[in-house]
Amino acid sequence: MARTRLSRSSRIIILLALFCLLTLLQTTLAANPISFCKCICGQEKFIVTLPRDTQYPVFGGSSKACGSCTKTFCLDTNPDMCKDVGTGEGDELTTTCFERDSYKDQFIVYLFLTVTFGLLGFAGLQPFLKGLWQRRQQRSYSQMPM
Structure with a gap:
């Protein structure tokens, strides 16, 4: 043969093609974003790490975790948060869910x-x-002997 x-x-x-494929593979495997819940009440800010979805940790796990970022979640984790502001019932409490180390950031x-x-x-490699x-x-355009 x-x-x-x-x-x-x-x-x-x-x-070069193998290197590019390995780079793309690394970005897809290494991405596992962490979700956080930011509780804001007046001047107080409190950030809590949300639990991950253990059933589907990579595909959609973080978006399901953002559903648990509510006012009751913030008041359960830090009951003294809105005591000094207004009525203390959590009416002034705002919540925001955000991710760190998302797929887009790692890809960029x-x-x-x-x-x-x-x-x-x-x-x-350019000089080489x-x-x-x-x-x-020089080899392909050599002069013809006379």
């Missing part, structure tokens, strides 16, 4: 790092590639 040999440029393209960071290191690698191109041009 004859063994085919890949050219140098084909090997470089395959390595990994994309930035990939583009930066790709450009640095290209700048480092330029020399290869010139040698190739």
